[in-house]
Each structure stands twice: as C-alpha cells, then as structure tokens.
Amino acid sequence: MAESSLPKLNRKSRIVTQGDKRSPNRAMLRAVGFTDADFDKPIIGVANGQSNITPCNAGLGRLADIASSAIKAGGGMPQMFGTITISDGISMGTEGMKCSLTSREVIADSIETVCRGQNLDAVICVGGCDKNMPGAMIAMARLDIPGIFVYGGTIKPGHLDGEDLTVVSSFEAVGQLSGGLIDKDRLEAVEKNACPGFGSCGGMFTANTMSSAFEALGMSLPFSSTMANEDKEKELSAQASAEALFPLLEKNILPRDIMTRKAFENAIAVVMAVGGSTNAVLHLLAIAHSVGVELNIDDFETIRQKTPHFCDLKPSGKYVAVDLHRVGGIPQVMKMLLGAGLLHGDCMTVTGRTHAENLENIPDVPDSNQDVILPLDKPKSATGHLVILKGNLSEEGCVAKISGVKTRRIEGPARIFDSEEECLDAIIQDKIQAGDVIVIRYEGPKGGPGMREMLAPTAAIVGKGLGDKVALITDGRFSGGTFGVVVGHVAPEAQTGGTIALLQEGDKILIDVDHRRLDVMLDNEELEKRRKKWKAPPIKYQSGVLAKYAKLVSTASKGAVTD
Numbered sequence: 001m002a003e004s005s006l007p008k009l010n011r012k013s014r015i016v017t018q019g020d021k022r023s024p025n026r027a028m029l030r031a032v033g034f035t036d037a038d039f040d041k042p043i044i045g046v047a048n049g050q051s052n053i054t055p056c057n058a059g060l061g062r063l064a065d066i067a068s069s070a071i072k073a074g075g076g077m078p079q080m081f082g083t084i085t086i087s088d089g090i091s092m093g094t095e096g097m098k099c100s101l102t103s104r105e106v107i108a109d110s111i112e113t114v115c116r117g118q119n120l121d122a123v124i125c126v127g128g129c130d131k132n133m134p135g136a137m138i139a140m141a142r143l144d145i146p147g148i149f150v151y152g153g154t155i156k157p158g159h160l161d162g163e164d165l166t167v168v169s170s171f172e173a174v175g176q177l178s179g180g181l182i183d184k185d186r187l188e189a190v191e192k193n194a195c196p197g198f199g200s201c202g203g204m205f206t207a208n209t210m211s212s213a214f215e216a217l218g219m220s221l222p223f224s225s226t227m228a229n230e231d232k233e234k235e236l237s238a239q240a241s242a243e244a245l246f247p248l249l250e251k252n253i254l255p256r257d258i259m260t261r262k263a264f265e266n267a268i269a270v271v272m273a274v275g276g277s278t279n280a281v282l283h284l285l286a287i288a289h290s291v292g293v294e295l296n297i298d299d300f301e302t303i304r305q306k307t308p309h310f311c312d313l314k315p316s317g318k319y320v321a322v323d324l325h326r327v328g329g330i331p332q333v334m335k336m337l338l339g340a341g342l343l344h345g346d347c348m349t350v351t352g353r354t355h356a357e358n359l360e361n362i363p364d365v366p367d368s369n370q371d372v373i374l375p376l377d378k379p380k381s382a383t384g385h386l387v388i389l390k391g392n393l394s395e396e397g398c399v400a401k402i403s404g405v406k407t408r409r410i411e412g413p414a415r416i417f418d419s420e421e422e423c424l425d426a427i428i429q430d431k432i433q434a435g436d437v438i439v440i441r442y443e444g445p446k447g448g449p450g451m452r453e454m455l456a457p458t459a460a461i462v463g464k465g466l467g468d469k470v471a472l473i474t475d476g477r478f479s480g481g482t483f484g485v486v487v488g489h490v491a492p493e494a495q496t497g498g499t500i501a502l503l504q505e506g507d508k509i510l511i512d513v514d515h516r517r518l519d520v521m522l523d524n525e526e527l528e529k530r531r532k533k534w535k536a537p538p539i540k541y542q543s544g545v546l547a548k549y550a551k552l553v554s555t556a557s558k559g560a561v562t563d
Helices: 022-032 036-041 060-073 095-117 131-143 166-176 184-193 206-217 232-253 262-276 280-290 295-302 322-324 329-339 420-428 455-463 524-534 545-552
Strands: 043-048 077-082 124-127 147-151 158-160 164-165 386-391 394-402 409-417 437-440 471-474 485-491 508-512 517-520
Touching: 022 036, 022 232, 060 124, 060 232, 060 437, 095 124, 095 471, 095 545, 124 131, 124 232, 131 147, 131 206, 147 206, 147 517, 158 184, 166 184, 166 420, 166 455, 206 262, 206 280, 206 329, 206 409, 232 262, 262 280, 262 295, 262 329, 262 485, 262 508, 280 295, 280 386, 295 386, 295 394, 322 471, 386 508, 394 517, 409 420, 420 437, 420 455, 437 455, 437 508, 455 471
Parallel strands: 043 077, 043 124, 124 147, 386 517, 409 437, 437 471, 471 485
Antiparallel strands: 158 164, 386 394, 394 485, 409 508, 508 517
C-alpha cells in the first residue's frame, strides 16, 4: 500500500511567519486574541467534537476547553474548531443510520481540511462517538503532524432492580416486549434508566473498543481509554494530553513514527483480548490505509488465532468499561499480553516512551479479587472472538463475532431481505424460526449506501430468545453492542454483484466458524446462471453526501475508504 500522495505540512512555514507581506493574515489572528509574542508560538489545533446530539459528545466541550487552556499555559496558541457527529444509537434502525459511517469520512476530511488550510503545527482531537474517533485518527494519519487523541470517556452504567444497563438493554427490551417476556412498563423503565449521563456507550461496544485500540496504537495516554466522562480524572487526562503535545513537537515525533505495522498488531491483539466490536476491523483497516501501513483483513485472523479473549465485558459478558478501568484498564491488559509475548513493547507512544517503558510499573497479573480481567490460562476463549470467514458467499472475507456464542456451525435456509426494515418487521411478527439464516443485503458501503448497523434486528432476535438458534449475515455492519451468531461486512457486497446478491429464499447457507467458511450450497454453474440474470439496482441517492459516498467508497474488506 503506497503512502498518501498528500504532502506533509511544513510546520515552520506558516503564513504568519513569512515576513511583512503576510501582515493582513496577522491582522486576522490579532482579532482572535494573538499578540506580538504569540506569532512565534506553535499554533495547535483543537478539534472539538462537542454536540448535544448524543451523550457520547455532550461532555466534550469542557475537555476541549481544558486542553486549550493547557496549550496556552504551555506556550502554544490553541485554535479550536468543531467537527460533526452522528449518533448511531439514535439513528439506529432508521434511514439516518446510512449517514453514520459516511460521517467518518466527513469528519476526517474536515479535520484534515482545517489543519492543512491553517497550516497548524499540531493537533489534539477530542472525540467521543463511534465515528469521530476513527475519523480523527484517519485525519491525523493523513496530516502527519504531532497529534494526540483525547477520548471523551465512557458513560457509567444505568441501574434497574440490581442490574447494570446499557443502551443495548433498550434494544433488547423491544424484542422482549414483542416476545411477551416483559410489559410496556418494564420497557419504559429500562429506557429511562439505561443512559444515566454523559459518555459513550458503556460496554465494550464500538466507542470503547476504538478508544482501547487507540491506546494500544500509542496515540492516546495510558489509562485514558476506559475513564468515565463525568469523572475528574478525565479532565486531568485531557490536560495531560495537551501537555504531552509539546515534547512531541520538540522531538518531532509524528503519527507515522507511532502508528507502525507493529502498533496495528498491538491494537488488534487488544481488541481480541477485550472482546471488542466488529467495527474495529473496518476502522483499523481504514486508519492503516491513511498512514500507509500494509494491513489486510487476513491479518486479523492471524492475530486472533494466537490471542486469547480474557476480559468479561458486555455485550456478551458481565461488565462495562468503568469496571475494566477499576481493575487496571488497558495497561493491565497490555502488560499481560506483553508478558505472554503477544504485544510489541518497543513501539513508540505519544508519551515519548515505548509501551514497555509505560507498562514498567504495571503488575504482571491483575488483582485476584476480581473477575473482569481473567487469568490468561483461564480465558473466556483461548482464541480471539472476531473470526474472518471466506467462501463462495464472501470471497474477499467477512467478519463473524463469536463471543458468547455456543453454536459454531449453522446450516439452514436463507431468509432474504433487501433492507433492514423488512427484516425487523419479520422478526417482530414471528416470521423467523429457529434454524433460519437471515440475509440482509443491499446494505453495504455502496448499496446502503453507508453500511448501516443491524443492532435493531439482532437485539430483537436476542430479545425473542433466538440468539443461539438463528444466524444473520449481511453486507452491512453490526453495532459493537451486537452479539449472537452474526456475520457482517460480507464482501463483495450485493450492490457490486457479490454472491450475496444472487441468493434466493430457501437456499441452504453454511456458517462454519471452526473452518472459517461462509458458503451457499450451490454449484458454480447455478451461481453463474443467476449472475447472468442479475442487474445492479440504481444507487438509492443521486445527489448529496450519500451519492458522493457511494461513488467513492471502497469495499468493506479494505476498510470502506474513500481515498
């Protein structure tokens, strides 16, 4: 994979330092608070994802303000600018969810555009939702100026009748209601108690998965990925993150010095250890593409086979991110991987030190009086939980999440749906039976467009008590909160003529985790006959951001990138 063709920013050639001819530009900066002495200071961007669209981002403004103050106190000039967010949890199950993955590219483009346009010396990105996190990392990879990521922090769990709740509890309650397992009063009680404040969804869902991966990549400070948004230590971490930028500037430590091939292997190992989201595959591939690192979907399978899953976290486990933080967080996970020879300790980080140096004082094993982080010799699974499947139904590969799943082989009739909505209606109306293999297609990067997450159908399946009895495959994505027999990112997708487009109701589908296969039980002759009759449907959007996205986006097996 070639490095980005975009030129790197020349940090000592800002327009504000190029002689008297640039005085009009200095005048603009004086209007926003610059004085004579400030023109010789590093100008540091603060990419602020604050919004009240989602609790994930509603607490970011104060962290961005703290970072800005720390930059000013440290001798820099902070320049704050905003970036967008889409709430996956709010748009889930609607047409609006098509904008979610699309927003990753808009966010990356916007941060890159501002930093390039203003010739900034460094950038600190403050994000807290599923897409402004990888979007920020993609931008920092493209820019290759000193940068650091500040995670907005996780939400604390909700509580109801002694049970910890997350946002996924609400989706599952809908299925429980339709299955007659709970009444409307219980559903409303779950809804009112699931999200008690600010912060990203509390289990090891996509946001906490990506924050953990970023800490393992070396692009955020140790311990920062599992802190709660509303706790004081998150504010202190934001301040420390801003202060950490100055040594990076002085030593000229750049994102491409940190995000190496070994660093991505570390990130994948941590994702496997904590039971992270399938979306990590998509996002890490995209970030690697932006930084010019050779990484492909098969690398996830190689690392999975030697990395145990040893953290008992939701959605398939018992605990949430703040529980992991309480018992040592990602540094404890990484120290255990390091001791087992499963982590590269020589990778540089934003602390200016290597992982091995950062982890020097972390215990080799966690406290025995807890069961969030399990012993390496007694893991939840001896190998990782994100399995890359291939076969005649997904030649490029797809991702199966098997944490908490007892059924490792399913062979059953295909139940075909050309949209998420059609499928959800069928589940709610009890038209899906044990043994069925649900197929949701034309929801891929181009076909959606935007590759919607299928949390509503999967949560409804679990709520109906069919989690181990029904499989679901799709060219769309899954929420980090999804669990069950699910296979996503099927590539090639239906819109581009992938085999998933050729399936018919009742075709026999085989999902074989142990042999890493996803096949339809049809011979090549039959598939070719169907392929000759197939025609691509028109792209659903002919103008605007989704039309542009559909035109540019790559296959999911390459990270659904647009450049």
